[in-house]
Amino acid sequence: MSPHSSTPTSRLPRTLTAALAAGLAGAAFAWGTQTGVAGPSEPPASAEPTRQHRVITSPDAPAAIGPYSQAIAAGNQLYLSGQLPIDPATGQIPAGSRIEDQTRQVLKNLSAVLEANEMTLSHVVSTTVYLSDLDDFAAFNAAYAEFFPLAPPARATIEVARVPRDAKVEIAAIAIR
Incomplete structure (x- = not known):
């Protein structure tokens, strides 16, 4: 027991912890229901995606050499x-x-x-080389x-140990319409 109370010291922290946890959980639930934000144990309000994306493929570019798309359009x-x-x-x-x-x-x-999505290199805002x-x-x-030649995109260039198919360069990009 604590010298200042009749409550055993080992019970006091558990009681406070339980009360705090219940209060925080209730507050989080109330906040989530007011804001529409689902908590970790709540399912999302809708299983429908909020943004749709499309796979973009061009026959004028090499087919993907693995399980990925040439490009994904999202908005x-x-x-x-x-x-x-x-x-x-x-x-x-x-x-x-x-x-x-190889770069060309x-x-x-x-x-x-890009052309398969009615875009050009002028739409590119970032590349990773x-x-x-x-x-x-x-x-x-x-x-x-x-x-x-004008307004080149932001770019990161990274040296890697090896590029697929022993190429000297690989470039990924992000473009915005």
């Missing part, structure tokens, strides 16, 4: 999966191709997917700049 945004420098006519990366050639092919492939060798950065950058 006015288009999320483009990383493109490789694969020639859509042959399905191959040209042997011995330079980083400049990747951007042509991205352009084809994966280079297998940062020593190629200057040559890559020169070829990349050809496709974005």
Whole structure:
């Protein structure tokens, strides 16, 4: 027992904890019902998605090499999966191709997917670039700049140990209409 009360000390914290928990749970429930925000144990008000998305596919770009879409359109945004420098006519990366050639092919492939959603490279607001060798950065950058002469998109460039199919470059993008 506590020297200041007749309540055993071991019961006091449990009693306070239970009372606080009940009060907080009630407040959270009340807040959730007033705001329409479901709590962790409440099912969402509707199973219907609030935003629909569409799969975008272009026959003029290489088919996906895995279980992913070339792009997903959601509202006015288009999320483009990383493109490789694969020639859509042959399905191959040209042997011995330079980083400049690979970069141009990747951007042509991205352009084809954008066109399938009635967009162009001017709609691109961000790219993520994966280079297998940062020593190629200057040559890559020169070829990349050809496709974005005005207002280039935000960009992150990352050196990776390896790009699929041993490509030298892969580029993913986000475009907004």
